Amino acid sequence: MSQQNRSTTNLLRGTLAIGAVGVVAAFLKASPERFWANWLLWFVLLFTVGVGALFLVALEHLVNAKWSVPIRRIPERIATLLIPVVPIGLLAIGALPVLFPGTRPEALHNKILAGKAFWLSLPFVSVRTVLVMALLILGLAVLVGGSLKQDQTKDPAFNIRARKFAPAFMAIFALAITLVAFDWISGLTPEWYSDIFGVYLFAGAFLGGLAATSLAVLHLKDQDRLEGVRKDHLYNLGGFLFAFTVFWSYIGFAQYMLMWYANLPDEVVYFQTRLTGGWHVVTVLLAFLHFVMPFFALVTRDAKGDGSRLRRVAVLMLAAHILDIYWLIFPILPGGPHFSWPEASFALLFLSGALLWVRGAQQKGEDMPVGDPFLKEGLEFRL
Amino acid sequence: MSSGKSFAVLGLFDSPDALMGAIPKVRGKQLGTLEAYTPYPIHGIDDALGLRRSPLGGMVLVMGILGAITAFGFEYWISAIDYPIVTGGKAPSSWEAFVPIMFEVTVLFATFTAGLGMLLLLNKLPFFGHPVLSSDAMKAITRDRYALAIESEGEGFDAEAAKAALLAAGATQIEVLPEPDRGPFLSADYILRVAGGIFAACVVAGLAMFGAVKLFPVLAPMSHMEDQPRLNAQKADPFFKDGFGMRMPVAGTVARGYLPLGVASQDEAASLVNPLPRSPEVLAMGKKIFHNRCELCHGALGNGVPTLTAAYGAKPANLQAQQFRDYPDGKIFWVITMGKNAMPSHAADLTETQRWAVVDYVRALQRAQNATDQDVKEAGAR
Numbered sequence: 001m002s003q004q005n006r007s008t009t010n011l012l013r014g015t016l017a018i019g020a021v022g023v024v025a026a027f028l029k030a031s032p033e034r035f036w037a038n039w040l041l042w043f044v045l046l047f048t049v050g051v052g053a054l055f056l057v058a059l060e061h062l063v064n065a066k067w068s069v070p071i072r073r074i075p076e077r078i079a080t081l082l083i084p085v086v087p088i089g090l091l092a093i094g095a096l097p098v099l100f101p102g103t104r105p106e107a108l109h110n111k112i113l114a115g116k117a118f119w120l121s122l123p124f125v126s127v128r129t130v131l132v133m134a135l136l137i138l139g140l141a142v143l144v145g146g147s148l149k150q151d152q153t154k155d156p157a158f159n160i161r162a163r164k165f166a167p168a169f170m171a172i173f174a175l176a177i178t179l180v181a182f183d184w185i186s187g188l189t190p191e192w193y194s195d196i197f198g199v200y201l202f203a204g205a206f207l208g209g210l211a212a213t214s215l216a217v218l219h220l221k222d223q224d225r226l227e228g229v230r231k232d233h234l235y236n237l238g239g240f241l242f243a244f245t246v247f248w249s250y251i252g253f254a255q256y257m258l259m260w261y262a263n264l265p266d267e268v269v270y271f272q273t274r275l276t277g278g279w280h281v282v283t284v285l286l287a288f289l290h291f292v293m294p295f296f297a298l299v300t301r302d303a304k305g306d307g308s309r310l311r312r313v314a315v316l317m318l319a320a321h322i323l324d325i326y327w328l329i330f331p332i333l334p335g336g337p338h339f340s341w342p343e344a345s346f347a348l349l350f351l352s353g354a355l356l357w358v359r360g361a362q363q364k365g366e367d368m369p370v371g372d373p374f375l376k377e378g379l380e381f382r383l
Numbered sequence: 384m385s386s387g388k389s390f391a392v393l394g395l396f397d398s399p400d401a402l403m404g405a406i407p408k409v410r411g412k413q414l415g416t417l418e419a420y421t422p423y424p425i426h427g428i429d430d431a432l433g434l435r436r437s438p439l440g441g442m443v444l445v446m447g448i449l450g451a452i453t454a455f456g457f458e459y460w461i462s463a464i465d466y467p468i469v470t471g472g473k474a475p476s477s478w479e480a481f482v483p484i485m486f487e488v489t490v491l492f493a494t495f496t497a498g499l500g501m502l503l504l505l506n507k508l509p510f511f512g513h514p515v516l517s518s519d520a521m522k523a524i525t526r527d528r529y530a531l532a533i534e535s536e537g538e539g540f541d542a543e544a545a546k547a548a549l550l551a552a553g554a555t556q557i558e559v560l561p562e563p564d565r566g567p568f569l570s571a572d573y574i575l576r577v578a579g580g581i582f583a584a585c586v587v588a589g590l591a592m593f594g595a596v597k598l599f600p601v602l603a604p605m606s607h608m609e610d611q612p613r614l615n616a617q618k619a620d621p622f623f624k625d626g627f628g629m630r631m632p633v634a635g636t637v638a639r640g641y642l643p644l645g646v647a648s649q650d651e652a653a654s655l656v657n658p659l660p661r662s663p664e665v666l667a668m669g670k671k672i673f674h675n676r677c678e679l680c681h682g683a684l685g686n687g688v689p690t691l692t693a694a695y696g697a698k699p700a701n702l703q704a705q706q707f708r709d710y711p712d713g714k715i716f717w718v719i720t721m722g723k724n725a726m727p728s729h730a731a732d733l734t735e736t737q738r739w740a741v742v743d744y745v746r747a748l749q750r751a752q753n754a755t756d757q758d759v760k761e762a763g764a765r
Binding site for chain 1 (some may be wrong): 426427444483
């Protein structure tokens with residue numbers, strides 16, 4: 001490890017410690033709603049980034065893609081974020097009644113909530129979340145663990161196994177992302193529901209995973225650890241990012257427009273809170289950062305394969321993704337957007353933690369899946 | 384075809400690698416524009432040939448944005464300026480409603496620009512006179528050979544030098560191509576033949592149709608159930624002596640549930656007695672009907688402050704006024720039945736029971752708006 005690497009690690013450990021102190025202080029000082037809303041924000045955020053990266057890996061196996069074989073190890077490493085994030089994040093199960101009205105006993109007095117009391121009840125939410133997370137970790141073990149093992153064994157049987165497993169994983173993935181969207185975000189306002197909400201979170205999650213992957217690829221490429229990864233591979237990552245910013249906006253706007261049109265009181269209240277007061281600015285900013293800027297930054301052909309531009313767009317995308325999750329969760333706290341020392345401490349703690357983890361994961365296995373028989377074909381990929 | 388002057392020299396290569404290898408060798412000599420003809424796309428060949436970047440992407444972007452602006456302007460003009468109508472309680476200039484159409488028109492402009500711009504503007508099609516199309520090498524190019532052409536850039540094209548360069552670069556076969564035939568694609572002769580062909584086809588098809596209908600006249604095409612042996616509304620019918628298809632009820636007929644009131648004016652109606660008990664069920668029924676039929680004009684509280692005044696213009700009665708609070712039940716019932724001023728009769732929509740239920744509900748509204756301490760006590764006791 002070089003000198004610079006070590007000093008970065010020490011810096012991250014320092015910010016982690018500062019963040020941890022802040023989080024403990026927030027636990028003692030801030031209201032429990034605010035503390036757990038922060039906790040939920042970072043759980044959902046890091047979960048979506050990890051699961052988005054895992055989706056990219058599974059997608060490659062599913063469609064038998066060759067171009068992404070040389071960079072596959074990077075989303076695989078990012079996907080290992082799920083290993084710490086899932087158990088730490090799920091500590092929030094203990095605080096479910098603080099944030100989720102559907103899990104409180106008085107929900108039974110509400111006509112709408114009483115009708116789905118079983119679905120919203122604390123035991124059922126906990127059990128199904130734990131189950132689906134366990135399935136996801138299983139998927140991680142099969143896809144990523146198998147791939148790491150293939151570095152040594154060079155056994156092509158893994159590719160066949162992964163290809164057969166990928167469709168099943170897609171079902172697990174769809175279930176997991178939908179349940180997280182419904183239970184952990186939509187459940188904050190249980191009287192409001194949107195069928196497309198899971199797809200919305202999926203679009204954001206895939207963008208988050210892609211942006212993190214692109215950043216890590218560019219970072220490793222700078223260190224000459226990804227020899228043979230060229231503009232053509234970057235172009236595909238950029239193309240994916242570009243396409244999914246449009247997809248995210250499409251889903252987000254479709255959801256908004258239908259509710260805006262129908263103007264049903266229990267539906268519009270969700271957007272009413274986000275389009276009035278301090279939240280209005282955040283909503284406009286979100287549309288700008290999550291769609292307008294990345295769209296025009298990536299619209300030309302050269303831009304998608306341009307490493308330095310891709311890096312900036314990826315950073316922007318991750319920031320926009322954080323803002324997106326913040327925008328989804330924080331309006332439940334009364335009194336406009338909150339940003340102060342508790343939020344900053346949480347950001348420091350979880351961002352430093354995630355970066356440390358991903359940096360540690362960068363040492364796992366080879367930088368490219370050297371045991372994959374399609375590696376050569378992937379390296380020869382031309383647009 | 385041959386105009387004597389040579390336009391291009393074509394060299395055939397046996398493999399894509401040979402072609403790719405030859406390109407830099409020939410390109411350095413700058414004998415003319417380089418163009419490659421291959422049976423399938425070859426990676427990296429546009430960079431090797433030094434082709435300029437297609438302007439199509441920029442054209443599509445500009446036209447797409449123009450499409451979005453056009454659609455927005457058009458929608459805005461229609462909905463907010465030319466014919467503003469409040470639909471679904473939205474402001475006429477709601478941008479949200481424009482977005483789907485903006486999206487569609489953006490896509491429309493962009494795809495048309497991409498398709499037509501590529502075919503007509505950039506590739507200048509239709510053009511059948513390109514010499515490569517009628518060259519001997521054409522068959523080989525579309526099958527298993529890879530051609531590199533050095534094309535003339537105007538005066539001073541040295542065909543011999545081009546030949547030598549291609550041979551030196553490893554071409555297995557050389558062909559010199561004549562000037563392209565840039566004669567008009569739509570010649571008078573061509574137009575005449577096409578128009579004549581269409582005309583002939585029309586004549587044949589028309590005659591065939593005429594014959595078919597004449598030969599098989601009994602086969603009526605779709606009649607859409609127009610002719611049916613039944614009595615049509617508002618039509619004469621010979622079955623009855625007076626020729627009327629629609630019949631009047633026999634004199635003195637009374638429909639079930641529609642017994643005459645037995646009173647001739649609103650003042651007489653004061654004597655009518657409300658047959659319904661003031662039970663919660665009756666009030667609930669009255670509330671629902673009031674909500675559906677009365678509230679729009681009289682307002683939710685019956686105080687004449689409705690949702691529709693601005694659009695409607697009339698001045699609905701304030702049922703909370705002392706005059707109406709003093710009305711006996713029967714007079715209110717009469718108004719619901721017969722209508723008053725601009726208010727239409729509701730006799731056809733509501734049964735007698737329903738009308739009495741509304742009367743009860745109006746009474747409840749009046750009492751609720753003028754509640755006394757005693758009322759509050761009673762309500763509390765319950």
